[in-house]
Structure formats: C-alpha cells, structure tokens
Amino acid sequence: MMQITLTVNGVTKALTVEPRRLLADVLRHEFGCYGVRFGCSHGACGCCTVHVDGQPRLSCIAFAVQCDGMSIATIEGMPKDGALHPLQQAFIAEHALQCGYCTPGFIMALAPFVERGTDPTDTEIRDAMSGNICRCTGYDGIVAAIRRAIGERKRVDSD
C-alpha cells in the first residue's frame, strides 16, 4: 500500500492505494468519476482518456501511484459555471454520439486540440482522433463536432 494525494476536478484527497491500482479504477471508485470508462484496458481505444496535469492520458495504463501529487481532470470536470464545454455542446449539435460510451474519452482527448488555436483540415482532425475508437458513429459526426467547436472558439476569440 502507498500513500498518495490526487487532485481530481479540483478536489484533493489523500489515499492509501495498492501500487497496482489503475488510475482509472481510482478515479471511478474513489472519486465517483464513472465517466472514466474502460473500452479495452490495454491502451488502444481511448475510452479512459483523462487529463493529467493538463495533458490527455490513458488512465487504463497508468497506475494511480504514478500520478501522486498531480492534478487530474475528467469529463465530470469539463462543464464550467454549469455550462457544458463547447466541445460537449458540439457533440450534441452534430450527433457525434450514439451509445455515448466512447464520448467522454473523445472529448477529453480532443478538447486540447480544439483549444490550441489552430485551424486544422479535416485530415488533421481525423489524425488527431486516431487514438480513439468509436464503434457507433462512423466518426463523421465527431469530425463535424470538432470543426464546430473550433469555429465557436474562433468566434469567441475574435469577439
């Protein structure tokens, strides 16, 4: 057992965990972040993506003890002041989800891409999605959602 401290969506907790406990399991069961999902548990589908110190990371292939002292954001932390993140809104507007199981992973993986201030082509958007699998949508809606969220960001930036 090891003592660690994690800050998840702004809440800091000291925990005693087995070294082998996956970050995903700790986020789910210690912090109640059930939006963190397992799709493969071997780092190949992106369902479990969270932000560790601001960077998208796969929580199914990280141990919680590796993240001691770090700050983690999950899908539950994405809305600000009660409003969904623009990418969350764009997912709804563009029908970028069906069962929705993969959706938190896509949003966490791609929110930084949307926010980074460039104007990508569709090919670049699809390449940025390469680490995430969606079995339902065929991806077109997700591409459109990312495109819409980038458009929204540019509109806000130029205001």
Place this chain on the structure above:
Amino acid sequence: MTDRTPHQPRFVGARILRLEDPRLVSGQARHVDDLVLPGMLHLRLVRSQLAHATLASIDVSALHAGFPDALVFTGQDIGALGIRANSDLPSVQPCVQPILARERVRFVGEPVAAVLTTDSYSVEDAAETVFVDYDALPVLADIETALAPGAPAMFENWRGNLFIEQSRTGGDIAAARARARHVIRRTYRNQRQAGVPMECRGVIAALDPTGRILTVWSSTQIPHLMRTYLAQELNWQENRIHVIAPEVGGGFGVKGHVFAEDVLVAWLAIRTRRPIKWIEDRREHLIASIHAREHVHVLEAYVTAEGKILGLKADITVDVGAYSVWPFTAASDPGMVAKVLPGPYDIAAYEATYRAVATNKCPIGTYRGVGRPAAVFSQERLMNEIAIELGIDPITLRERNLIGQFPYTNILGYTYDKGSYAESLVKIRELVAPDVERARKPEKPHIRIGVGLALFLEQTAHGTPDFVRRRSPIETGYESAKVEMHPDATVSVDSGLQCHGQGHETTFAQLVADQLGILPADILVRHGNTVTSPYSVGTWGSRGITLGGGAAHRAAGIIRDKLIAIAAQHLQARPETIELADRQARVKGDPTRAIGVETLARWAQRNVENLPPGMEPGLIAISFVDGPPDGSYTNAVHAAVVEIDLSTGQIKLKRFVVVEDCGTIVNPMIVDGQVRGGVVQGIGSALWEHFVYDKDGQPLTTNFADYLLPSAPGLPDIEVHHIQTPSPVTPLGMKGLGEGGAIGPAAAIANAVENALGVPVQETPITPSRVWELIKKRKPIAAGGV
C-alpha cells in the same frame, strides 16, 4: 393505415437534437460496471485454454490455500444448467452449452470454473491459482476438418458435425438451367469477425432481503427474453425476476443473446445470497462472447444471353463454432442467407442448401446484418461477374433483373411491401458519374481508380409469422409500449426495447408529442426494464422505431382520443373537429374555443367529476404492434470509390455514397447517424476486421492491436441520400434501418476493387496483401465499370 396523426406532424420528420445526449456527453450515464452494491462479490471465470479437450480434473487446493475467503464453483456444482437453443426443424441436431463446462471443453475461452472474492483485483489473482488438467482432443478448427469423413463428433449422439442442414426451393430450377445460355458459378468467402461494442458485457444479480425477488442488471438488448430464459432455466417464477438494462454502450446484436454468464451470475446470487458482479474484459469479449460471419457460398446462376437470371442455385456453409446461441440458434446466419439471396431481383427459380457446421471456435451469433452482409457480398459480386462475362454494364444488368411492381411476392413466397429499387439505381448512377469517368482515365500510371456498387434489400420489423417459420426460440415478432400522461400533462413512455445508441428517447418522444400536442421535452421515455414495461422481444432486427415506435404512437393515440373526448364535452364541439397542438385541445379554425391539455390531464386523474358521464378516470394506454408477416423491406444502394496503388497494394477508400429508402423518416439526423455508423462497420468487414484462429483453434487476434477496427484516419465522409417510400403495411409508413448500413459495403468495395484492377474479388477482408495478390493476376478490365 388509419393511425396517421390527424393534424400536421410537427416533430416527426424534424431534426430534433437527442434528449439523451446531455447525460452522455457529461459522464453522468451509468452502466452495469458503475453499479456497486453492499456486500457484492466479484466473479472471475477460469476459461478453457484448449479448443477441444476432456476435463481430467480441476484442482482448487492452491486457491483455498492462498485465498481462504474465495469461493469457487465448477460444472459439478452447477449441474445441468445450460444454454439450450434448438429449433425444431427436422434436420437439427440438438445440443446444450453447459453454464460451466463439465466433461469436455469445446472452444478456447469456454467457462470452466467460477471464482468469487470481494475485490475485482484479488479475484483475478485467485482465479489464476485454479489448476485445470486437460486431455487434448483432436481439434475441429475449420469447416473442412469438421466435415471430413471420420471426424470426431462434437456432441454425443451426433452424426457428423452439422447443427442443421436444410434447403429452400421455389420454381423449376432444372428448367431454368436447361433454358440458360450461360451458367455462371462462383465461390465467395467472408471472414470470421467479432462485433465489439465499446462497452463489454456485464451482469450483476442480487436477491432482495426476503430472498423472493431476483434483480438482474445486464448490458442486454433483450431484457424480457432474458427474464423468460432465466425463469425457465433456474425454475423461478417469472414475476419474481426483474431484469434491468441500464445504460448500455453499444450492442450491434452481440448483446442480443442470453449467455452462459447471465445464467451463472443469477445462479450464484441465489446460491450465495450475495450480490454478484461480473464484468467482461476485452480479451474475454473477443474470444468468448459471440463471433460473426465466416461463410462460404457457392452460387450458380442460369442466365439468358441478355443477362436475365432465370434461376439461382446456392450452397451456403457457415462455420458457426462450438454451440448454438439463444435465442437465434446456430441456424441464424446460414438460414438468413438462404432466405434473402434472391434480393431485389425477379428470379423465377431458386434452390438453396444451407448448413451450420460445428467447430472448436467461439459460437457465431447475430451481428448487425446477420447473414445479409455475406449474402449481399455474394449476390452483388455475382451480378458484377455476370455483367463482365456477358459484356453488359453492371447497372444495366441489375436493371434487367429488377423487380418492377409492388407488392411483389418472391420465389420463396415473401411479399415485399414497396420500395424505390430502380429509382435508387438512377440516383446512384448520377452521383458517381464523375468517378466512373476518372476510373476510365487514371491520371497516374501506378494508380487505379475503381467504382463499385451494391444494391440490396433489408427485411426489417419482421412479424410473428417470420419467426414461426424459423421455429427458433424467438417465437414472436411484436413490440409494445405503455404511455401514461400524468396530471401535469407530462408523459412517461415505457418501452420494453432497450436503447443502446439508437436514440429512442428522442424519436419515441417525437412520435408521442405529435399525437398529444405537447413537446418532446415533456416526455420521458424509459426502456430496458422489465419492471416498468410490457413484454417485448428486444432491440435487434431493425425493428425498434417501426414496431416499438409504432406501439408508442398507437398507445398515445388512445390517450389522444380520450383527451379529445373530454375536451369535446367541455367545448361543446364534435370530437373530429378538435385537434391537439401547442399543449391545447382546440376547435380547428376557431382559436377562441380551446382548453389546455394540462387541464384535461388534471380532470382525468384529479378532478374526475368533470369527465363525461360514464368515462373511466385515468390516462394510461398500452399498445402491442406486430410486424407485417414478411416484414417491411428497406432498400439501399451503396457505392464505393477506391484508389489502388499498383506499386504497393495500398487501397484507399476515396468516397462512399449511400442512397437509402427507409420509408417515413422520424428524425433525419438519427437516420443518417445509423447509416453512417453501419457503413463504417461494413467497411471494417470489407477491409480490416478478421478474427483469426490457428490450426489448433487458438485465437490470435485477442486485442485491438491485432483485431483491427476502423478508426477515423483513412475513412472518407459517408455521403447519405434519401428516398422516402412509406410502407403501406407499418405504422406511419416507417421501415427499419438499423442494420442496412453494414450490409452493403463489403460488396460495393469488392466490386470497386474489381473495377480498378480487372480481377474478381472472391473473399474478404480485402487487405493490402490480398490486393497485392490480385494485382499480380491483373489484366485489362472487360466491361467499363459502372
């Protein structure tokens, strides 16, 4: 139909954003794995490591020494419980899949022992210590080995290794052959696949404190069927079993079965009197849920000089693996091919023999399209090969064989309601004309462009007679809904369907809102729960919107009539002059004579003294809608444009175009989404997905690095076009569409590759190495493409 909405539909046909999405995009949805119950035990299965073996012994001494609190159960403890999925067609050889293997194991991954501890990590450690001693048996790893003379029989009392062998015939095939100018015979193969919803399967079962009620939470597409099966197998009263499918992360048919694990978890909950949780991991899902496809079809077409097909003979063999699945049985895939091969063509003589071969692999079950992706691959490849052999343009050849008039009864006696087969061909020809031009004059010497298409039907919303003919445990084809308006005029809709991405919470609300003159946001659609909904056979077979939606529409119609009757008395108007809209009941053309729906709803339940004399209180209605006897036929044509690099064998999908006709569209956004998602699964079947076993029956593609799913890079946008031909035989003219997208791509892409290279494609997946083999056989193409 008499059940058209009496006023202009406001929401049916509109692009309404989905009501279920806010919880899904914000991580608030709750799946089986998110449920934690006090005192819960976690289950880990010890699974067979050999494809075929007798179980010599199971040694649990190390388990007891290392994990004194762990519980372990084997086939000896659980006894004769099993999955019994046998149709009563004459040639069927029955079998039972034991819930935990007893004397023998028949595929890698078959459950052998159940280990329980209080923690999901320690239970894996504990299960590792169970030592199983196997005596290997000869492995039936493929169709040839299983059917070879002298091959050991898979089950006791079996002769040979066929679950079923049947034929279906119509017309005079000998005469067709005698009259034919050309006999064209080809063999086509489709590979074994896995279905792969992103959420793996999961089951939790718990007794209530009295021990009388068993609640099962399962990621199932068929909650009521699961309840019925569990009641039969566990010998429990059905009213004391509650099955709840919470949020389910995709299914695609995979979760439309009752699995050994479902029965096991329920049995363990009763036996231990503790809540039991089992969550499948991805490797288990890939090797031991269900697989799909693995077909070999030998087709023989008897064709006139002009290209008219006089007769079609088919020999259909499917490697269905080790057991028959409930409720669809081992006959499902081959039987479906034999049923649908005539497709949209007017063929006067037909003879099909189909068989399901038992092998030492994961059982084959239903996966999006069920047999039809393979059937359409063979049918539409054959059309192209006939066209090329006869020197006829492939679209013209199809047009010469197309059904012209509706309703049309095909050679097997199935009546097609109404479609737009010819129109869809005209439309696709226009849409891909520029690509056909480019294919004729490639710009770079080492690049070849090809255009291919697939025309097909999708039988949807099958009615009861279709299942009675199959004689499988499904038995019935109706669907149901309960609609209740509350005193504040909000509405609950309870559907026995289970929604795992189809958007029922939105589309059903659209249907009901139009009936009741309220807004979709006033309506809460609940599903996947046997406690709240009337009986249902579940979400599969492209039946949800037509039958489940149709039932919600009709049940809401009963409430509408009652609201109008109450309003008619109050407004002193004839009922037929009253419409419900904008949350009001009002006299058409006289906006001053109106009363709020909320007032009517309140009177019907709280101030019943205001009701017309003799009217019963309450605003609740249940409707059951059976499918048309032969279903309703959605049609579509898919076109693929590929670019092949002759120097490397690399294949790029440049365009994918769909023209589809699912009758009345309730929500075009959701229809497009279903089509696109299905198409990309079909592209996966065509190009990448292949579940591979070695000759010892060991699975080789057990993770997402080896089992290749489509991902976003390298896919084109899927272009979707619609024609709407409402069905005359379903509520509102709706037809199903959930599976169609996945049915056409393998055929369309293979035809495009043939068009690019001038070499026929007889097998999927069309991997770069297979393309490379085709390039080596290349010769200039005979007929100039589409």
